[in-house]
Amino acid sequence: MKNKKAASKTLDFFQKTLLLITASVLFWLSNPNIFFEDGLGWLAWFNYLPVFFLIRKCNIRQSILYGAFYGIISYGLYGYWLNTFHPLGLIIVCIAYMIICALLFVGLKWADLICIKNGWLLQFVCVCAYEYLKTLGFLGMSYGVTAYTQWKFTTLIQICSVTGVFGLNLLVIFPSAFLFSLISKKQAKQKLIHQVDFERKSHISAYVKKEKALAVNSLRLTYICGLTWAALFFSTLIYGNYVVRQPVSKKSVTVAAIQNNDSPWKNGIEEYSRNVKNLIQLTEEAQSLSSEIDFVVWPETAVAPSIIYNYDYGNDVRRFMLISQLLNFLDENNAVFVIGNSHEVEFRGAEKQYYNSALVFESGKNVHPPEPQIYSKMKLVPFTESFPLKHTFPSLYVRLLNGGSHMWQKGDEYTVFNYRGLKFSTPICFEDTFSTICRQMVLNGSRCFINLSNDSWSKSTACQHQHLAMAVFRSVENRVPTVRSTASGVTCIISPTGKIEKIAPEFCQAFVIGKVPLMNENSQTVFTKTGDIAGMAEAVLGAFILLIQTIVVIIKKILDKK
Template sequence: LVGWPSSPPVKKVKVICIQNNADSEKYELDVYKRDVKALIELSKEALSQNPDAALVVWPETAVVPPVEYHYQKRIDYDRVEIINRLLEFLAGKDCAFVIGNQRTVEKSPFSADDYNAALVFDSSLGNVIPPKPFFYQKIHLIPFAEYFPYRKLAPGLYKRLLLGNDRLWTPGSEYTVFNVRSVKFSVPICFEDTFGSLCRRFVLEGAEAFVNISNDSWSLSIPCQKQHLAMSVFRCAENRIPCARSTASGVTAFVDRFGRVVSTTAPLEMNFLAAEMELPSQESTKSLYTRMGDWFALSILFAGCAILALSLLYFFLGSLKSRAESKRQKAESPRLAKDGKKR
């Protein structure tokens, strides 16, 4: 029902998803260097086995130091060294890379905004050195963990939530659709792939595939990672487009346009996953959910509220009627008793 009618896929694209098994709770320079080195080595191995890959996907915040900021400012030698090594590797590969990164945008010499972002580099487009990546900035941030909506009302609580950082992330606003290597895709970041309305908007903007980047390593829980995957498959079934998921520690997976999990990696280990994604044609009929959105769920909600309201009204009117009948009977009781004595 949600996908019929639907045209068959007309294009295939090879995608590699990297799982580097990073620890998101460690924020040290040596950890940043180690993670980038591991990501590069895994990507080299994956590309040697899959030289026809069009996309290589790294997880959410796979590279922590902001790439553009440090390349331009060059105020921290160690971080600049990490960025240079990364860019030299990307520039030498004939494929596009989707990389999770913190993106820092200066508003003035004294203030800046940080975004949880996905950067897209493609050496064939000349956006690697100097870095001018296409980017998507996460829209639906997690309240109190990534974003604090009451910063001005409760500045003290905001400072406690920072945990030593300068600031939390700023929410993005653009529903970005990337178009590289003849593939149009959007990158819901982490738990954004659990929100149907947000992912539907990507498809309406032209996405023909989802490329999800996530980092659930903080949970140290395989059931948590599997639950995240179990929720995300509905976005594929709802919109009839496939998804490639690159995660820091699991579950890295490919999901087809019917919501079926095609392949996965084992959790909590360094690995990579490669597969051909089958993409629907742009002329294919959009699914019922893509066209109509949450109208069915909302109609059920409104119908339930209407039934509840009518039930309460019926109960209230019945209660009033019962009270009136009770008062009438009480009023008639003395007269009946009086008439009985006269007789």
């Protein structure tokens, strides 16, 4: 007897572990990864299937443990490239998701317990709510949202111009919940049928009869939900096909996006001078191929010394000479330049402040002296660019600085630039992974995103394609084009429907030249007008149903005691 129990426990542990590993690997492979640079997006439709089965097998305590391991394994595999920047970065992310996913699994288990027959529907809503909520706050990041895996399916993702990425999330996550419900309910139904057959021989049990009827009704609800999803899915494809066939504006400007393949770890005036020289050379090569280039874009912090500060106040002769050389080149050039710069501001009697900025120059207008329009990054990367608890944890703050972190000041304005008929904004680094930031830029009047980024530190194609996948959705949501100029990839031009029109090879010096349409200033998508209502609705609905069902269970227990 003891041997049978031990064998049963061993088998149970093996099944749970297998489900845990399968769920983590599905999440990893569905996103851009070390083996498949674009990710296997079709796997995302089944990402949560093993999670739901794992939850069913666990009790509350076990769900905490398996949730914690799911967070560590899945995000450890997904974000392995953080280790290149600093092992502490990967550790922080894994710890964060260890806690977040432990809470998620507890919530899913509680939903399973309080909604015995149709808990799968509540679990489905809770998963969608989790994926929205995890993007909020200081630690919030959009990396790992399921719908981003569909970035290559241009027709499907057009629905995001109405619902945003979290509306598409409903479509992509639902099949996991549906298949879980279908499989588990069919198994339960078969079990009840056997019970009925057995008890028919010895006076059939009314209870078993009732349970069989409930199982049939519950299975019928699953089919109805499945048919509703199928109708929505095909409607989405029809809508997407209609959108991608719509003509875009015939008016356009020509943009050259430069990729300098610069290492962010190398410092010093010699390195800065070499890099500016390369940027100028690549620009001249691009302009030799096309004399009609209206805009030239250089990546995030492509010019390391502060252009304005070193020109106006700098006492380093070599830096001043470098900036003067750069300004002379800009003033002799006919194109509008968008340049990533480490912008310094000095106030009397106060510490110097540093901003990760985009500077826009136009010859004959704001080059000599340098008086460019400026946008400074507003969403800073946690722990590497911003650490609000530096006075509470000074030792950790020092350790972060010693590890290569560069703390920036936060910008305070969603700047919209207007040059040569193109109204554009410049989300910097991972700002284009946040729908709220880019949406606000469009509400302010922007009709094009020019993203300046530097993912070269990751030395990872997977990292760069994960970032690119999210950038595609910003164009689709707001129906505006995107130009990306990156240090090593992915430098490209994205159409308003999310199609990648031009793309440069990664980890090399390169550039892309392409036409960017001038979009109608008066047109805004439903998403631009309403925002992430789908995500907010999922969070509110999940919390509301959980609360109501919990109250019902408590009241029922009180009445049963009486």
